[in-house]
Ligand SMILES: Nc1ncnc2c1ncn2[C@@H]1O[C@H](COP(=O)(O)OP(=O)(O)OP(=O)(O)O)[C@@H](O)[C@H]1O
């Protein structure tokens with residue numbers, strides 16, 4: 001709640017730059033501001049100071065097309081299975097595409113594609129009651145619901161948290177397939193090794209700020225480039241492609257955003 005004693009500054013100076021086709025990882029301690037930062041990627045939150053440009057759209061533009069940005073940038077929340085709300089898996093995955101006003105056939109085709117992409121057989125799972133799925137299957141069903149919107153950029157908040165090693169491997173394999181097909185990925189994780197293996201670049205967020213950025217090798221071996229030094233994340237912003245997404249000096253009080261004020 002902005003301007004009240006309850007106001008919380010969840011992030012204070014985050015600089016992130018994602019180029020089309022990249023896999024970018026975001027690491028940081030619990031409470032460091034990762035989830036708050038990435039909710040800017042599809043304009044669930046907008047910066048109160050600083051600048052954020054996502055898929056070429058300025059989040060502070062008064063005429064920002066929210067529907068368009070949410071079609072182009074898919075966000076999979078932390079513990080997304082908590083948001084499965086339809087009785088049947090197929091209906092849950094279909095929820096987004098139905099809202100887009102597509103034909104029945106197109107919705108069905110998208111649901112089938114999205115489910116098969118995450119390894120849930122359409123015929124086998126479409127009529128399953130959502131609450132009967134295993135944890136890993138729920139996570140994949142939730143991911144399918146976002147994929148059915150066919151976004152260009154997929155932002156995943158702790159996608160493998162709480163899964164056993166086999167479910168984790170499976171899910172990461174499906175996510176990497178998406179990248180092979182041309183999707184840009186932004187992945188938040190506590191699991192540094194998991195991110196180091198797959199990411200082109202990593203950002204380390206600390207206490208609401210971009211603390212380090214660089215390739216996994218730079219971040220792990222040399223401690224990366226300090227965000228306020230030469231070669232810093234903010235310098236990187238100016239070299240982005242028009243299709244890229246960036247945030248520079250974004251500040252966001254969490255509570256204010258949560259109340260939608
Ligand atoms: N709606 C809110 N109301 C009050 N405080 C909030 C709100 N949202 C976030 N915060 C605070 O902002 C800070 C950053 O939270 P955020 O959820 O972005 O962290 P995180 O890095 O994603 O943590 P985790 O790794 O535990 O998911 C935390 O101190 C959190 O308590």
Ligand SMILES: [Mg+2]
Nearest residue numbers: 034035078157
């Ligand atoms: Mg989080």
